[in-house]
Amino acid sequence: MAKLRVAVLISGGGSNLQALLDMCTAEGSPAEIVRVISNVPDAYGLERAKEAGVSTTVINHKDYDGRESFEEALHQVLDSERVQLVCLAGFMRLLTDTFVQKWKDRLINIHPALLPSFKGLHTHERAIEEGVKFHGATVHFVRPAMDEGPIIVQACVPVLPNDTPEELGKRVLAQEHKIYPLALKLIAERKVRVSGEKVVYNGVDNLMNSAINPEG
Structure with missing residues (x-):
């Protein structure tokens, strides 16, 4: 191929x-x-x-x-x-x-939040301010509306009690570096497709589970 x-x-x-x-x-x-x-x-x-x-x-x-x-x-x-x-x-x-x-369906993006939460900028600051317990990153197919589209892969990290936006951002970025290559690999291997406005996977359950474990 x-x-x-x-x-x-x-x-x-x-x-x-x-x-x-x-x-x-x-x-x-x-x-x-x-x-x-x-x-x-x-x-x-x-x-x-x-x-x-x-x-x-x-x-x-x-x-x-x-x-x-x-x-x-x-x-x-x-x-x-x-x-x-x-x-x-x-x-x-x-x-x-x-x-x-x-x-369409040939354009992907990575966003430093667990979409559909915290679209836009300053995601780490907003996550801390809102008091969420988990934060993370999302790779998704792009749609005209900002930070919307079928989700391919997500990874989450815990928000710690004394987190600063900088500390939280570093942990999220480490996960971004894992899930963006993963998403690209899945697309290249034709293991994902878009059905409606959702991503459907083909034989990647174990791979996905290993990818989304917090701090994995």
């Missing part, structure tokens, strides 16, 4: 990108990152990609009149690389409904 052709969109340091690169460069990986695209010219994630031998492109949103023209340039690069799946990894731009629909 040919490897799934993947592009990763970034805006910053790219720690989740690194986790995806590590998975895709491992022997026998079912996926291949063919392009890393950043809207920020000096994003450190571009260096991570170059070190892994992956082609990079900068599409600076400031060079375009609006989101539509920016996304058209983005789509042209994705199309030229015959990309089959796009991973958002700290990509700090809101995408239009048109772009999301064009890439």
